[in-house]
Amino acid sequence: DQQVKQNSPSLSVQEGRISILNCDYTNSMFDYFLWYKKYPAEGPTFLISISSIKDKNEDGRFTVFLNKSAKHLSLHIVPSQPGDSAVYFCAASAGYGGSQGNLIFGKGTKLSVKP
Amino acid sequence: DTEVTQTPKHLVMGMTNKKSLKCEQHMGHRAMYWYKQKAKKPPELMFVYSYEKLSINESVPSRFSPECPNSSLLNLHLHALQPEDSALYLCASSQGQFKTEAFFGQGTRLTVV
Numbered sequence: 001d002q003q004v005k006q007n008s009p010s011l012s013v014q015e016g017r018i019s020i021l022n023c024d025y026t027n028s029m030f031d032y033f034l035w036y037k038k039y040p041a042e043g044p045t046f047l048i049s050i051s052s053i054k055d056k057n058e059d060g061r062f063t064v065f066l067n068k069s070a071k072h073l074s075l076h077i078v079p080s081q082p083g084d085s086a087v088y089f090c091a092a093s094a095g096y097g098g099s100q101g102n103l104i105f106g107k108g109t110k111l112s113v114k115p
Numbered sequence: 116d117t118e119v120t121q122t123p124k125h126l127v128m129g130m131t132n133k134k135s136l137k138c139e140q141h142m143g144h145r146a147m148y149w150y151k152q153k154a155k156k157p158p159e160l161m162f163v164y165s166y167e168k169l170s171i172n173e174s175v176p177s178r179f180s181p182e183c184p185n186s187s188l189l190n191l192h193l194h195a196l197q198p199e200d201s202a203l204y205l206c207a208s209s210q211g212q213f214k215t216e217a218f219f220g221q222g223t224r225l226t227v228v
Binding site for chain 2: 034036041042043044045046049089102103104105106107108
């Protein structure tokens with residue numbers, strides 16, 4: 001049973017527009033969420049994170065929104081750039097009392113930003 | 116220095132070989148991880164070391180043997196692997212085991228023949 005779900009395998013966006021990547025989770029013990037970007041044949045690169053005590057975290061062009069009641073988070077990239085084209089993984093972890101902090105990854109969404 | 120360095124980048128080994136994957140970080144992180152990633156799948160956790168002690172073993176077969184010689188180094192010893200073990204092996208580290216970002220190395224592409 002998948003605990004972290006990214007239901008869109010791919011997303012195509014025009015350069016300069018907003019990219020919205022979505023992620024749903026089922027485990028209510030998750031209290032820390034992260035987004036990673038991955039290029040082929042490389043390890044994931046950390047982008048941005050959010051704790052469950054917040055509903056929004058912003059870092060430059062990247063903003064993550066968390067809706068705990070819906071068990072949903074999203075990553076907004078504004079404006080999108082061709083260099084953002086990569087696979088984006090949503091990951092979640094549970095802290096004390098949960099799964100000891102290991103990251104559970106979604107299957108990823110491949111973002112293509114067209115010039 | 117925000118790098119996690121993995122060696123080798125590529126490894127081809129036979130099913131009777133013994134090899135080791137190495138991982139190094141100098142960020143003072145006290146948690147280190149091994150993940151396995153198959154093509155078009157998300158990374159899956161194998162082992163977690165926290166303060167140089169094995170904290171989590173996700174029911175990984177004994178042909179994979181982790182070792183943490185010190186707080187900067189993490190090894191994964193491989194013996195008698197199967198072709199289905201071919202994958203990208205990712206090392207990661209984080210400041211602590213809870214609620215902290217994990218930084219990943221570039222991975223070792225392992226092929227078992």
